[in-house]
Ligand SMILES: Nc1ncnc2c1ncn2[C@@H]1O[C@H](COP(=O)(O)OP(=O)(O)O)[C@@H](O)[C@H]1O
């Protein structure tokens with residue numbers, strides 16, 4: 001029997017990492033074998049692309065370049081790890097997938113949504129996750145959590161506009177797609193985890 005692909009999405013500090021651990025434990029407790037992935041990355045070449053994307057280049061990096069690198073890494077991960085794992089019956093739990101590009105590059109950076117969808121069609125050939133949990137958090141809260149402190153500096157404040165646009169796009173895309181469940185990640189962690197566990201258990205065979 002083929003496995004399923006569950007993706008966890010959300011802004012920095014939304015709580016993806018801890019939710020992923022919970023999902024992996026929940027699946028393993030049911031005797032399922034589980035593979036974890038993160039994007040961009042997850043194969044030798046995709047990890048090299050991740051380094052390339054994060055590198056502080058001594059030149060302007062075009063938004064289109066960033067976008068295509070993200071998709072290049074995603075194709076490597078899909079073909080060399082996700083699809084083989086699913087075919088062999090493993091469940092795959094992903095830290096981000098295509099929805100991140102739709103939200104960050106589409107909403108945050110303002111790239112044309114139709115162009116993005118066309119690129120996704122080429123790269124993914126119709127492949128979509130079976131279930132996506134979108135952890136919704138206000139950007140200021142998420143960034144403060146991620147930084148491990150309470151206040152944002154001037155640069156982070158300026159960056160909030162970008163994250164607000166990204167969050168708005170996440171919410172709009174989630175509202176339109178029945179395979180995406182939005183979870184209020186502003187709640188205490190115990191409440192978030194209870195909702196995640198419930199959602200995953202409903203989804204299990
Ligand atoms: N619901 C929550 N309430 C308070 N703190 C949280 C919550 N979820 C996560 N955290 C904390 O916020 C920080 C970032 O969480 P993390 O899981 O690394 O987020 P992400 O992987 O989405 O960036 C961690 O220190 C984590 O313990």
Ligand SMILES: [Mg+2]
Nearest residue numbers: 016017018095
């Ligand atoms: Mg994380």
